[in-house]
Amino acid sequence: MLSRLMSVLFLLGSGTSAVAVADIARPSVDSDWQQGAVLRGQLAKGEKLYFLEREVPVSEDGHFVLGLGRDFPETARLKVVDETGQSVVFTYPVKQRKYNIQKVEGVPARTVNPDPKDLQRIRRESAQTAAARKVISERQDFRQSFQWPLLGRISGVYGSQRYYNGEPRRPHFGVDVARPTGTPVAAPVDGIVRLAHKDMFYSGGTLILDHGQGLSSTFLHLSKVLVEEGQEVKQGELIAEVGATGRATGPHLDWRMNWFDQRVDPQLLVPPMSEAESQAKTAGQ
Ligand SMILES: [Zn+2]
Incomplete structure (x- = not known):
């Protein structure tokens, strides 16, 4: 529910002209958003995912994996596009690590x-x-x-x-x-x-x-x-x-x-x- 609300706020805030709000859930992943992380998750059927300017490979049943590099910035953005072509961008704070x-x-x-x-x-x-x-x-x-x-x-x-x-x-x-x-x-x-x-x-x-x-x-x-x-x-x-x-x-x-x-x-x-x-x-x- 909260993620839906945030999607609405995002769409309003970004000045998009879309009238209908996309029915797209915020993707959740299996571990923390931090530098060096491997994140695994699943999308709804037919959804596409974009991250770091590329289309992320997604399996037929929606499974995907992402990776964050050593110096990944403080915010990650995932764009999800549904079957009708509507899209929502979700943001995630990325924990910055201290290296040796x-x-x-x-x-x-x-x-x-x-x-x-x-x-x-x-x-x-x-x-x-x-x-x-x-x-x-x-x-x-x-x-x-x-x-x-x-x-x-x-x-x-x-x-x-x-x-x-x-x-x-x-x-x-x-x-x-x-x-x-x-x-x-x-x-x-x-x-x-x-x-x-x-x-x-x-x-x-x-x-x-x-x-x-x-x-x-x-x-x-x-x-x-x-x-x-x-x-x-x-x-x-x-x-x-x-x-x-x-x-x-x-x-x-x-x-x-x-x-x-x-x-x-x-x-x-x-x-x-x-x-x-x-x-x-x-x-x-
Ligand atoms: Zn070595």
């Missing part, structure tokens, strides 16, 4: 830039990963509850960033789990392999799983990739082994997630590591 920022002073200036040959390779590889994440498939694996791909000490978190002598470095977008080379990595939910690369310049052994409607997982620095492009995998299935390939300082799994080009926080989808570890113990693993 480290300032390091007095470091020798970095003068090492990749040589032109490496640069060509880097560009080619980043185009490959971008293409893999652009795929819009009708899969709905994103509706399952996510599991950690492996258990272990978390050695890096989403969003963290270092400044060297006041110069910002690229933020860290994954969650890192430190485990020895060869530790098995399992699929967090079902998916289809969109990229299986043995050795990329920065990320080494790299695997991208498509979980449907724009949501994907990327696993980096793998010593072994055990699946092939186009292969479907089930939750819990072994897909790779931990490594330190590419530009990594030691063996760990770096798990990243994207909703198209929005980089989201995998840790918001899984239970706390301590909980997952004690559950595994109880299960006798």
